[in-house]
Amino acid sequence: MGWRAQVADGEGKILLTLSFARLVFSELVAAQLSRIDGPTTPEAHLALIERAKATFTRARSTNAEIRDGLNELRRQVRRLAQYSSVLGKGSA
Numbered sequence: 493m494g495w496r497a498q499v500a501d502g503e504g505k506i507l508l509t510l511s512f513a514r515l516v517f518s519e520l521v522a523a524q525l526s527r528i529d530g531p532t533t534p535e536a537h538l539a540l541i542e543r544a545k546a547t548f549t550r551a552r553s554t555n556a557e558i559r560d561g562l563n564e565l566r567r568q569v570r571r572l573a574q575y576s577s578v579l580g581k582g583s584a
Contacts, residue, residue, distance in 0.1 A: 495511075495512035495513075496509050496510065496511060496512060497509070497510050497511075497512055497515055498510075516543070516544050516547055
């Protein structure tokens with residue numbers, strides 16, 4: 493649970509460091525996990541890995557849904573612009 497993710501600019505200067513646990517889990521769970529003093533079991537590590545994989549999969553799916561929704565919205569706005577242009581020409 494001591495892993496960190498770092499955000500850097502194009503020159504490699506570190507701008508931000510975040511706890512991996514905070515990125516993957518809620519703050520409450522991350523705080524509870526950070527208090528564990530002793531070593532954890534291999535089963536606990538596997539459970540954490542599976543949870544991280546599930547979170548990543550959900551994020552990927554959500555990203556795809558958002559992308560698809562934005563593409564559909566873009567198509568509809570273009571269609572509305574075409575209709576508006578046609579209607580504008582007809583009333584002149």
